[in-house]
Every structure is written in C-alpha cells, then in structure tokens.
Amino acid sequence: xxxxxxxxxxxxxxxxxxxxxxxxxxxxxxxxxxxxxxxxxxxxxxxxxxxxxxxxxxxxxxxxxxxxxxxxxxxxxxxxxxxxxxxxxxxxxxxxxxxxxxxxxxxxxxxxxxxxxxxxxxxxxxxxxxxxxxxxxxxxxxxxxxxxxxxxxxxxxxxxxxxxxxxxxxxxxxxxxxxxxxxxxxxxxxxxxxxxxxxxxxxxxxxxxxxxxxxxxxxxxxxxxxxxxxxxxxxxxxxxxxxxxxxxxxxxxxxxxxxxxxxxxxxxxxxxxxxxxxxxxxxxxxxxxxxxxxxxxxxxxxxxxxxxxxxxxxxxxxxxxxxxxxxxxxxxxxxxxxxxxxxxxxxxxxxxxxxxxxxxxxxxxxxxxxxxxxxxxxxxxxxxxxxxxxxxxxxxxxx
Amino acid sequence: xxxxxxxxxxxxxxxxxxxxxxxxxxxxxxxxxxxxxxxxxxxxxxxxxxxxxxxxxxxxxxxxxxxxxxxxxxxxxxxxxxxxxxxxxxxxxxxxxxxxxxxxxxxxxxxxxxxxxxxxxxxxxxxxxxxxxxxxxxxxxxxxxxxxxxxxxxxxxxxxxxxxxxxxxxxxxxxxxxxxxxxxxxxxxxxxxxxxxxxxxxxxxxxxxxxxxxxxxxxxxxxxxxxxxxxxxxxxxxxxxxxxxxxxxxxxxx
Ligand SMILES: Nc1ncnc2c1ncn2[C@@H]1O[C@H](COP(=O)(O)OP(=O)(O)O)[C@@H](O)[C@H]1O
Ligand SMILES: [Mg+2]
Numbered sequence: 001x002x003x004x005x006x007x008x009x010x011x012x013x014x015x016x017x018x019x020x021x022x023x024x025x026x027x028x029x030x031x032x033x034x035x036x037x038x039x040x041x042x043x044x045x046x047x048x049x050x051x052x053x054x055x056x057x058x059x060x061x062x063x064x065x066x067x068x069x070x071x072x073x074x075x076x077x078x079x080x081x082x083x084x085x086x087x088x089x090x091x092x093x094x095x096x097x098x099x100x101x102x103x104x105x106x107x108x109x110x111x112x113x114x115x116x117x118x119x120x121x122x123x124x125x126x127x128x129x130x131x132x133x134x135x136x137x138x139x140x141x142x143x144x145x146x147x148x149x150x151x152x153x154x155x156x157x158x159x160x161x162x163x164x165x166x167x168x169x170x171x172x173x174x175x176x177x178x179x180x181x182x183x184x185x186x187x188x189x190x191x192x193x194x195x196x197x198x199x200x201x202x203x204x205x206x207x208x209x210x211x212x213x214x215x216x217x218x219x220x221x222x223x224x225x226x227x228x229x230x231x232x233x234x235x236x237x238x239x240x241x242x243x244x245x246x247x248x249x250x251x252x253x254x255x256x257x258x259x260x261x262x263x264x265x266x267x268x269x270x271x272x273x274x275x276x277x278x279x280x281x282x283x284x285x286x287x288x289x290x291x292x293x294x295x296x297x298x299x300x301x302x303x304x305x306x307x308x309x310x311x312x313x314x315x316x317x318x319x320x321x322x323x324x325x326x327x328x329x330x331x332x333x334x335x336x337x338x339x340x341x342x343x344x345x346x347x348x349x350x351x352x353x354x355x356x357x358x359x360x361x362x363x364x365x366x367x368x369x370x371x372x373x374x375x376x377x378x379x380x381x382x383x384x385x386x387x388x389x390x391x392x393x394x395x396x397x398x399x
Numbered sequence: 400x401x402x403x404x405x406x407x408x409x410x411x412x413x414x415x416x417x418x419x420x421x422x423x424x425x426x427x428x429x430x431x432x433x434x435x436x437x438x439x440x441x442x443x444x445x446x447x448x449x450x451x452x453x454x455x456x457x458x459x460x461x462x463x464x465x466x467x468x469x470x471x472x473x474x475x476x477x478x479x480x481x482x483x484x485x486x487x488x489x490x491x492x493x494x495x496x497x498x499x500x501x502x503x504x505x506x507x508x509x510x511x512x513x514x515x516x517x518x519x520x521x522x523x524x525x526x527x528x529x530x531x532x533x534x535x536x537x538x539x540x541x542x543x544x545x546x547x548x549x550x551x552x553x554x555x556x557x558x559x560x561x562x563x564x565x566x567x568x569x570x571x572x573x574x575x576x577x578x579x580x581x582x583x584x585x586x587x588x589x590x591x592x593x594x595x596x597x598x599x600x601x602x603x604x605x606x607x608x609x610x611x612x613x614x615x616x617x618x619x620x621x622x623x624x625x626x627x628x629x630x631x632x633x634x635x636x637x638x639x640x641x642x643x644x645x646x647x648x649x650x651x652x653x
Contacts, residue, residue, distance in 0.1 A: 345456065352481065355510035356478055358477075368498040
C-alpha cells in the first residue's frame with residue numbers, strides 16, 4: 001500500500017499509514033489535523049513559534065509578519081481582475097454573507113488572520129445547470145505591500161466551470177479561497193503562483209464537494225520567496241470526487257510548501273492526489289504534506305496520493321510527508337507513495353551518447369518527469385503553457 | 400575512410416580505497432567496414448573500454464589517446480563523440496521515464512544529422528527499421544527502456560544504430576540475455592548496417608555464440624584490462640574449445 005523512498009542527503013521522505021484498531025507505530029497521523037483547532041478568529045490561534053507540527057517546515061521569519069499580527073494591510077497591494085463569461089455573477093460581498101466561510105473555517109493562524117482582516121470577499125457564482133464554454137479568469141497582481149483576501153467560488157448544481165487564477169508581481173498575501181460545488185457540478189480550478197522572487201503567499205483553499213460533484217484542482221507553484229498553500233477537501237454528499245494535481249519548481253532560496261488535507265467524512269467518495277516537484281539551487285526547499293483521513297462513516301472510499309520530487313542539484317531539500325489514517329475497513333482502496341530522487345546522471349549520459357546536447361537532454365528528462373502529470377491535467381491549452389514554464393525554469397538554471 | 404585509433408589507453412575508476420586502474424594499455428585500430436570481436440571473461444574491462452570510448456564520466460583516462468580520423472575523441476563531450484560518429488549499444492540501456500521512444504529517436508536523429516529529418520520520410524524510415532527488427536509499432540509510444548524486456552532493450556539499441564548510422568559502433572554484449580530468435584533478429588540488424596560498409600564495428604562479447612551470425616574480420620582476447628591476443632576468426636573457435644583459461648592463468652589477468 002505504501003511506497004516510501006528516502007534519498008539520503010538533502011531530502012527527507014517519511015510517511016505513515018495508520019489503521020484504526022491496529023496499534024500505531026506512527027506518531028503523527030492525519031488525526032492531529034482533523035482534531036485541530038478551526039476558527040474564524042485569529043485570536044483563537046497562538047502565534048506559532050515554529051515547532052508546531054503544522055509550522056515546523058515553514059521559515060516563519062520570512063512570512064513578513066503574516067503569522068504574528070504585525071503585517072498591516074496596505075492599500076493597493078494587489079490588483080484583482082475577474083473576467084467571466086456571461087451569466088456568471090461576479091461581485092463583492094460582506095463577511096456576513098452566508099457563503100463566506102461556508103466551506104470551512106480557517107485552520108491555522110495565518111488563514112484566520114486573513115479571515116479576520118479582509119475587507120470584502122470576492123464572489124464568483126456560476127448558476128445551476130450553466131455549462132461554461134470559456135474559463136473564468138481571476139488575475140491577482142501584486143503591486144507591493146500587504147493584502148488579506150477572501151474569495152468564494154460557487155458552482156450551482158449540475159453546472160460546469162473552469163476557473164484559472166494567476167498570481168503575479170510582488171506582494172505579501174494571506175487569503176482564503178472557498179469552492180462551493182453544488183450537487184452534480186464539475187469545477188476545475190487552476191491556480192498558478194508565478195510571483196516575483198520576493199513575494200510571500202499563504203493561502204487556505206477549501207473545497208466543499210457536493211453530492212456526485214467533481215472537483216479538479218491544479219496547483220502550479222513556480223515563483224515567490226515563500227509560498228505556503230493549504231488545499232483542503234471536504235465532501236458534502238456521497239459520490240463526490242476530487243482530483244488534486246500539483247506541479248512546483250523551486251529555485252535557489254525558494255520555500256514552496258503544499259499541505260493537503262482530504263477529509264473523507266462521507267461514504268462513497270473518491271480522491272486522487274498527485275504532486276510533482278523539481279528543485280534546483282542552494283536552499284531550494286519544497287515541503288509536501290499529504291494528509292488523508294478516512295473517517296469511520298466513510299465506507300466505500302477510494303483514495304490515492306502521490307508525491308514525487310526531482311533534485312536537479314545539490315543543496316536543495318525536500319520534505320515529503322504522506323499520512324493516511326483509516327478508521328474503517330469498508331473501503332475500495334487507499335494508498336500513498338512518496339519518493340525523492342536525484343537527477344539521474346545515467347539518463348543524461350544515455351541521451352548524450354545519442355548526440356543530444358547536455359542542456360537539451362536535461363530538458364527531456366525533466367519534461368519526462370512531469371509528463372504523466374501534465375497529461376493527467378487534461379487541459380490542452382494549459383499543458384502547452386506548463387511545459388513552456390518548466391522549460392523556462394530550467395533555462396534559468398542551465399543557462 | 401573513418402578510422403578509430405586507440406593507443407595505450409589506461410583508465411581508472413574511483414573505488415572505495417582510491418582510484419583503481421581497470422584498463423592497462425589498450426591498443427586497437429578499427430577501420431570503417433571492419434568488424435572486430437573483443438572477447439574476454441567477466442570483469443576483464445570490456446565495458447570499461449566501451450564506456451571510456453563513449454565518454455562516461457565515471458571513467459578517468461589516465462593516459463593514452465583515442466583518435467577518430469585524427470580528431471581527439473577524448474577531448475570531446477559525450478554528445479560530441481556521438482555526433483562525430485561514435486555509437487555505443489549499451490549492455491544495460493538506461494530507462495528514461497516520461498520520454499517516448501519516438502520523441503527520443505527523433506531528437507537524437509536531429510542532433511546526429513544536424514537537422515530535423517523530414518517528418519514523412521522519417522516516420523517511414525522508423526517504421527521500416529522497426530519492422531525489420533520485428534518490433535511492434537506500439538513500441539514507439541512507450542517510454543525509453545521503461546519496462547522493456549531484455550530482448551526489447553537490445554532491439555531498441557540496434558534500432559538506434561540503424562537510424563543513426565555511426566562510423567564506429569561499439570556493441571557491448573548485445574548478445575547476452577537474448578534467446579536464439581532474438582539473437583538472430585538483432586544480428587541481422589547489425590549485419591544490415593555492416594553491409595553498407597560504412598561502419599567499423601567493435602563487437603564486445605563474452606560468448607562465441609553471436610559470431611555465428613556476425614562474422615568478425617578480427618578477434619581479440621581481452622583479459623586483465625588489455626588485449627592479450629589477436630587473430631582472425633579462428634581465434635574464436637579456439638576460445639570456443641578451450642575457454643579463457645590459458646589467458647587468465649597466463650598472467651595477463653590481474
Ligand atoms: N565504479 C567501479 N568501482 C570499482 N570497480 C569497478 C567499477 N566499475 C567497474 N569496476 C571493476 O572493473 C572491472 C571491469 O569491469 P567491466 O569493465 O564491467 O568488465 P566486463 O565488461 O569485462 O565484465 C571489474 O572488476 C569491475 O568490478
Ligand atoms: Mg561488461
């Protein structure tokens with residue numbers, strides 16, 4: 001069921017599967033998370049000091065005060081533009097709107113800070129039965145300064161929508177994003193973090209997946225000094241499906257952290273998680289936490305999570321921690337895999353021995369590493385762009 | 400006419416307790432159109448010779464020269480050697496996940512030929528070469544060497560040899576691990592390239608079996624990191640009879 005590989009030097013890969021009733025050999029299963037505090041109020045969370053389980057990998061001193069209340073929002077820090085096809089409601093709502101916070105509460109101090117500090121929440125609402133032929137595009141451009149945000153994306157029953165969110169520029173941003181996916185609806189969200197090198201971005205993404213609804217999330221994190229994303233999935237009814245894909249590329253000094261939580265609290269739901277990352281340069285750091293909890297009532301659950309990392313140079317570090325906790329035996333399947341490998345010089349030699357120059361050979365290998373994931377994403381327009389972005393990241397290192 | 404000249408080649412690898420010399424003065428001249436069989440016991444340094452010629456970074460050349468038509472091969476990078484016309488069919492071909500055979504073949508043909516082959520003729524060329532080697536067309540969509548059987552890996556190596564048309568082909572134990580049918584198919588592939596008269600072949604093998612299909616012009620016995628005897632095809636028959644014992648015991652081995 002588990003396939004956990006550890007590469008010595010510059011990487012840790014650990015993981016656990018805990019099954020109820022079986023004495024656990026593992027100390028940090030997913031329940032630490034499910035029992036964890038959740039609140040809208042920042043005052044309910046103590047300021048983290050860095051040794052807490054959910055903060056231990058994060059360089060707090062580089063969060064520019066998002067975690068300790070010292071980061072004051074500045075006006076004009078980010079510029080948000082939303083373009084949506086006709087029929088989609090795009091508006092701003094007050095925090096007392098019933099939809100704000102409907103997917104779930106903030107689960108850490110920074111998310112709660114964002115919730116306590118945002119002005120108005122952005123709302124994008126796709127009416128029920130709507131079949132959008134064009135994506136909804138949300139661009140968030142950092143113009144320097146501190147911002148707290150809240151975005152709700154609501155998709156009515158049996159509607160189908162694709163949302164592309166792009167983050168560029170420089171900002172210190174903490175945000176909550178909620179996806180409210182109606183019964184039988186299909187939502188695909190692509191969130192690209194293509195910040196400048198100085199940006200700090202921490203966000204909780206919470207998806208509430210309706211009965212027989214599908215949610216596909218594609219997270220692409222390339223730029224920023226610190227990016228810490230916390231995608232969470234909760235099922236509101238049976239038959240829900242979540243596919244969570246992620247691709248990241250950490251350069252020298254970058255800290256890119258993805259902490260996932262899939263809460264199988266409802267019977268007959270599925271989840272499939274696949275994140276892949278490449279790292280290059282001194283102190284490039286990627287953190288991947290994959291927590292999956294299958295609660296006692298969630299019979300018929302089918303879940304799999306995978307994280308793979310490719311270290312292109314020395315000096316980069318990966319911490320990959322898949323945790324699977326299973327409270328019922330009545331499931332279809334559950335498994336996880338995590339592996340971190342070095343760039344394989346033998347592959348490079350093989351390709352070069354066929355006349356392919358070294359830089360092109362590296363490009364082939366890295367494209368190959370991401371290829372399967374990029375294909376799974378299944379959005380042709382995005383696939384092309386992703387491959388270009390990967391090439392551009394590599395170019396920066398090889399050149 | 401292309402000529403590969405290996406003179407007094409000494410090669411070391413980094414072992415636990417410092418550098419260890421594996422090749423101890425190899426001398427060999429291979430001309431276009433010729434086939435040289437290099438036969439030797441396991442561990443005698445045959446693969447080390449093959450990898451050193453291809454430029455594998457694990458091997459350090461401590462002295463000697465390798466010239467291809469007078470050009471210093473040892474000064475070239477791995478890919479430059481390939482573009483100069485050196486091809487190594489590996490004993491253990493490497494898996495490259497996520498890179499399809501068709502993409503790989505086209506990328507390498509483009510690099511070797513200096514321009515992208517015309518798509519229409521290329522597709523036909525690959526298809527025919529694969530059919531000749533009795534490879535399923537679906538093979539082209541698989542990832543390079545990933546999950547290939549031993550026989551598939553060797554066919555894939557020879558497919559590349561046919562498409563890349565090297566001046567000097569080094570075949571490192573291409574026969575090992577093949578059943579008789581596969582051995583025949585693979586040997587026919589090698590012979591098709593040899594028949595052009597444009598390739599000098601270094602056929603490295605442990606067994607004489609492949610020499611029934613690929614007739615060498617010269618046979619060299621390799622032991623203890625160098626060539627200890629050279630002759631014509633009759634030398635292979637002698638090895639078939641008596642094995643390597645006399646060469647190993649003769650003090651030539653380590
Ligand atoms: N990286 C290495 N470190 C130490 N010894 C090595 C290394 N690579 C090869 N050798 C040794 O070099 C010798 C020759 O190996 P090889 O060239 O593979 O022989 P052959 O192909 O004739 O079987 C063997 O004794 C082998 O153990
Ligand atoms: Mg060998």
